[in-house]
Amino acid sequence: MPEAIFTVGRVNAYIKSIFENDFALRQIAVRGEVSNCKYHTSGHIYFTLKDETGVLSAVMFRGSRPKGLRFQLQDGQQVIVRGSIMIYERDGRYQLYAREIVQDGLGDLHRRFEETKKKLEEMGMFAQEYKQKIPAHAATVGVVTASTGAAIRDIENVIGRRNPTVQVYLYPAQVQGEGAAASIVKGIETLDAMGLDVLIVGRGGGSIEDLWAFNEEAVARAIFDCSTPVISAVGHETDFTIADFVADLRAPTPSAAAELAVYDVRVFLSELASMQGRLSRSMRACVNEQRYLLEQQIRRLERGRPSYLVDEKRHSLMLMEEGLKARMRALADGRRQALSRMDDALRLWMRGLMDRKKAALGVAAATLEGYSPLRVLGAGFGSLTDASGRQVKSVTQVAVGDELGIRLADGKLKAEVTEIENGAEAQSITEVNNG
Numbered sequence: 001m002p003e004a005i006f007t008v009g010r011v012n013a014y015i016k017s018i019f020e021n022d023f024a025l026r027q028i029a030v031r032g033e034v035s036n037c038k039y040h041t042s043g044h045i046y047f048t049l050k051d052e053t054g055v056l057s058a059v060m061f062r063g064s065r066p067k068g069l070r071f072q073l074q075d076g077q078q079v080i081v082r083g084s085i086m087i088y089e090r091d092g093r094y095q096l097y098a099r100e101i102v103q104d105g106l107g108d109l110h111r112r113f114e115e116t117k118k119k120l121e122e123m124g125m126f127a128q129e130y131k132q133k134i135p136a137h138a139a140t141v142g143v144v145t146a147s148t149g150a151a152i153r154d155i156e157n158v159i160g161r162r163n164p165t166v167q168v169y170l171y172p173a174q175v176q177g178e179g180a181a182a183s184i185v186k187g188i189e190t191l192d193a194m195g196l197d198v199l200i201v202g203r204g205g206g207s208i209e210d211l212w213a214f215n216e217e218a219v220a221r222a223i224f225d226c227s228t229p230v231i232s233a234v235g236h237e238t239d240f241t242i243a244d245f246v247a248d249l250r251a252p253t254p255s256a257a258a259e260l261a262v263y264d265v266r267v268f269l270s271e272l273a274s275m276q277g278r279l280s281r282s283m284r285a286c287v288n289e290q291r292y293l294l295e296q297q298i299r300r301l302e303r304g305r306p307s308y309l310v311d312e313k314r315h316s317l318m319l320m321e322e323g324l325k326a327r328m329r330a331l332a333d334g335r336r337q338a339l340s341r342m343d344d345a346l347r348l349w350m351r352g353l354m355d356r357k358k359a360a361l362g363v364a365a366a367t368l369e370g371y372s373p374l375r376v377l378g379a380g381f382g383s384l385t386d387a388s389g390r391q392v393k394s395v396t397q398v399a400v401g402d403e404l405g406i407r408l409a410d411g412k413l414k415a416e417v418t419e420i421e422n423g424a425e426a427q428s429i430t431e432v433n434n435g
Helices: 008-021 062-068 108-122 150-162 180-192 217-225 242-246 254-261 265-303 306-370 373-378
Strands: 028-039 045-051 054-060 077-088 093-106 140-145 167-172 198-203 230-234 383-386 403-408 411-417 429-434
Touching: 008 077, 028 054, 028 093, 028 108, 054 062, 054 077, 062 093, 077 108, 108 217, 108 242, 140 150, 140 180, 140 254, 150 167, 150 198, 150 254, 167 180, 180 198, 180 217, 198 254, 217 242, 230 242, 230 254
Parallel strands: 054 093, 140 167, 140 198, 198 230
Antiparallel strands: 028 045, 028 077, 045 054, 077 093, 383 403, 403 411, 411 429
């Protein structure tokens, strides 16, 4: 018979149908310890159930949480999960879909953690008086961690950036699984014997079982007995291990441990430049002050020399001479200004006198003109008319031969013009008849 060949999708679908038709898998309760618990932004909770015999992936969807979970699910908790075991057809992976989760006491690892922590704390291994001070300027740093993990890369990058001259010594320890605790202890003891400045002991993050080697009493004792200051750098910021409590200093991450262990040379160079600047300014100020004092002494010595005294007197005499000249110039200027003011006053007085004389002369001239015969005639005390009876007031109105009538106060005359003279000269009339 020909061989039956199935697609991956058909195989997954077939297995899914088996899971769905199995009553025991549709309604199942599983006891185990919570590990790798993650609250997703979607509201779903992903975690793992484990015991000494195995592990099982699980998920609780957001819709099941209001009724099925009444506490904060965390790593290390011993719980009973009720739900269904089904296969995710696309990935061909089965997991427990939780409908209800209830607490069943603390998990075994969590209980062991608390017991070890309490024991070592009562022994005084966490006491502050046993903590060694981390050196401010470490030149050699030992690192106990896995050689292939992200922790050593982060540590080397940070140290290389902060101070490239620092020498890093790595002990490639096993940090997870069986034999990890003994490997870490060996690394601490080996690097401690080298007389380094500081040790970093740690690894990257993980579940409680991944970090368990750093909760072992043997590792805690090795850190406590280490003569070299130890910085613990286990997991992420929220992870705590026994090593963190017994170490001289805890760092939240391996990168942070490198920053705490190594002084930033850039800060040192900046401080050095600042100190150099302050020293230079202080030296300049000191030199300037001493130069000023020296100049003061030189001037005092110069003032005591005879030539200096003669020069000083000569200078004083020159100042007196200039002062006298200035006073004489000021006095001459004052006299000159006084004469100028007197001259201006005299001119003003003479101008006023002339104006008054002119005014009096004008009044006299006007009075004299009032007595002039021409003025009298012009004022109408006599009249002169031509043949038509028109009044004649100017020589331009008549011609030689014209007959004129002259009216006087006591009578009237008739005359003939025989000659005309312009200006103030007398007019000749050759014939005068008594009218």
